[in-house]
Amino acid sequence: MRKYSDVFSDTDFLWGSATAAYQCEGAWNEDGKGEGEWDYFNHHSVLNIHNEDGDEASDFYHRYKEDIDLMVEGGQNTYRFSISWARILPNGTGEINQKGIDFYNNVINYCLEKNVEPNVTLFHYDLPLKLAAQGGWLNNKITDYFDEYAKVCFKEFGDRVKIWATINEPRYYSYCSNIVGNYPPNRYADIQSYFQYQYNLMLASAKAVNSFKQMKVDGIIGIVHDNGSVEIDPTAENQEEIFKIADFFYNRMILVPALEGKLPDELEEMKKTFNFMIYHSDNDAEIFSKGKGDYLGLNLYNRQYVKHWENGETEIFHNNKGADSMSLEGIRLKGLFESSFDKEVRRNKWGREINPRVMHTALLEIKERYGNPLILIAENGHGIYETPDENGYVEDDERIEIFNEFLEYMLKAKADGVNVKGYYHWATMDLYSWINGYEKRYGLVRVDFKNDFKRIPKKSYYWYKDFINNYSKNTK
Structure with a gap:
């Protein structure tokens, strides 16, 4: 039987790529899968601005062997993917869908057959x-439903899967659902729901x-956090206080429970600062203390x-229209802080900074x-518009340039003593990019x-293969 100790027995580093279930699987209503929130949103909401959905997505459900084979050919030794909760438990709780179990067993087994770490x-x-x-x-009962679902997955797949993550980006998920309002249930600037979501997600x-x-x-098991490292504009007033407030907004409700097994010490102070409350669960201190990740x-x-904050009402700046919008990604929270826009830093077509130094x-x-925990870079990539040649081949030199910079800075951090042991490029293949649809390409x-x-490897695919090979040669 495989052991976790086997994961790093033949390599000191995991090199792979990543996807998410709704974004790549398709088969949205096949083989007993229940309906998901994104299925409903994309089929019924006027807020689905591009009129795109994940009904077929990248058709990974039917083509997973081809995609895993391409990973292997590209020198990758690990694959990060998510499980669709509704494919395992169609109603979220209760009855188990055996065909859903079978599908993920097939994916896991094929990964292992090809020496790819799931x-x-x-x-x-x-x-x-x-x-x-x-x-x-917002319903506290969901924390127990999630635990029920997790235990089904541990029982069915735990003999072979050695690396687990509970939740992807609880902070950013809550941000899009409750602050930006571009993800269902589409609340805008709802600070109360923003923090209650994070509490319940971390409790789950x-x-x-x-x-x-x-x-x-x-x-090993942990959680996946979207990097929210706060940097203060040198012209800002009250810099220490601004850092404390912004760091709580972007990071602390995730990192402290995940890495220290408790709620942030400053929580009560920040409830007053942001004017929100938390509906606490009984014995939550004990639950968090036993829920520290690996x-x-x-x-x-x-x-x-x-x-x-200089002036103006609370406003969220977010661009889901790409080149059709001039909006830069950021936020203004009245009376607290606001985003600063560094003109010296590149931005992508969706208004986000491109800053590999970070x-x-x-x-x-x-x-x-946080005590130098084990870290896996669970996502990193660059979304762009792409034009293939007559054979479908894409020369994504812009991605390669940025890709290389990110990797060099990661290896510099590793050399500086950071306990980083893996890297997953986002994404394995082109997929549905949530509310952005399909034109924003990451694959x-x-x-x-x-x-x-049809699958056609891009120039970046071959570049990454060479990078992995060179790393392996230089570290032997």
């Missing part, structure tokens, strides 16, 4: 509709981590560059402030969505 995330934004209709992550994670340990599953997954794209500074900050492999989902 890294499984239990929840990546796709909540079962039945639970969404009961209040979703802690319960699942505790179950993992009680079940004595061999492996590692941190970090999705790293950018920093949070802020300054003091890979180094963010990793060092985690090391210095190492092009998917021709209009030609039977």
Whole structure:
């Protein structure tokens, strides 16, 4: 039987790529899968601005062997993917869908047959509709439903899966659902729901981590946080106070429970600062203390560059229209802080900073402030518009340039003592990019969505293969 100790027996580093269930699987209503919140949103909401959905996505459900084969050919030794909760438990709780179990068994077994280490995330934004209709992550009962779901997955897959993540990006998921309002249930600037979501998500994670340990599953389990490392504009007033407030807003409700097994010490102070309350669960201190993870997954794209609030009402700046909009990503929280926009830093077509240096500074900050935990870079990539040649081949030199910078800064952090042991490029192949649809492309492999989902490796795919090979040669 495989052991976690086998994971790093032949390599000191995991090199792979990542996807998420709703974004790549398709087969949205096949083989007993229940309806998900994103299925409902995309089929019924006027807020689905691009009129796109994940009904077929990248058709990974039917083509997983081809995609895993391409990973192997590209030198990758690990694959991070998520499980669709509604494919396992169609109603979110109760009856188990055996065909869903069978599908993920097939994916896991094929990964292992090809010497690809499966890294499984239990929840990546796709909540079962039945639970969404009961209040979703504002309903405290969902923390027990999630624990029930997690235990099913541990029982069915835990003998072979050695790397687990409970929840992908609880902070950013809550941000899009309750602050930006571009993800269902589409609340805008709702600070109360923003923090209650994070509390319930972290409580659910802690319960699942505790179950993992009680079940004595061999492996490691953690959570995946979107990097929110805060940097202060040098012109800002009250810089220490602004950092404390912004760091709480972007990071502390995730990192402290995940890495220290408790709620942040400053929580009561910040309830007053942000004017919100938390509906606490009984014995939550004990639950969090038993829910500390074994590692941190970090999705790293950018920093949070802020300054003091100058004037104006609370406003969120977010661009889901790409080149059709001039909006830059950021926020203004009245009376607290606001985003600052550094004109010296590149931005992508969706208004987000492109700043690979942050890979180094963010990793060092985690090391210095949180005791140098084991870290896996669970996502990192670059979304662009792409034009293939007549054969469908994409020369994505822009991606390669930025890709290389990020990797060099990651290896610099590793050399500086950060305990980083793996990297997953986002994404394995082109997929559905949530509310952005399909034109925002992240994949190492092009998917021709209009030609039977044909897979064509891009220039970056071959570049990454060479990078991995060179790393392996130089570290032997």
